Amino acid sequence: MARARRRTSWRSRLPDSAFAYPARRAYPMPTRAQAARVGMSNDRRLRMIRSAQSFAARSSTRGALSTVRRVGRARTTAREVPSLHTTRRRTR
Numbered sequence: 001m002a003r004a005r006r007r008t009s010w011r012s013r014l015p016d017s018a019f020a021y022p023a024r025r026a027y028p029m030p031t032r033a034q035a036a037r038v039g040m041s042n043d044r045r046l047r048m049i050r051s052a053q054s055f056a057a058r059s060s061t062r063g064a065l066s067t068v069r070r071v072g073r074a075r076t077t078a079r080e081v082p083s084l085h086t087t088r089r090r091t092r
Contacts (some may be wrong), residue, residue: 014042022051026031027052027068031075047078053084 018034022025035045046071049072056068064089065074069084078085 010040010044020056020068027056027071029068029071029075046076049076049081050083058085 007074011025014024014028014030014034016025018028018030019025020029022057029052030040030045031041032049035042052068053065056065072081072084076084
């Protein structure tokens, strides 16, 4: 129970700019500096970004995967989250 409360407080302490959709505060994807300001570890930050990408990939969500991937690429390096920085080629 305490773990859920802590995650909620991290989310509430993040600025609007730390989200892929700032107006809705959906898909938290903080930069290193934003995460450090609220006391979040870098591992936790990367897990949040991967979770946002995974959640947006589900067809039942309202978020666009392309937007979440674009924001994630801007806030991470290829070494941190390789799945965001790879391009998938279509084969016929």
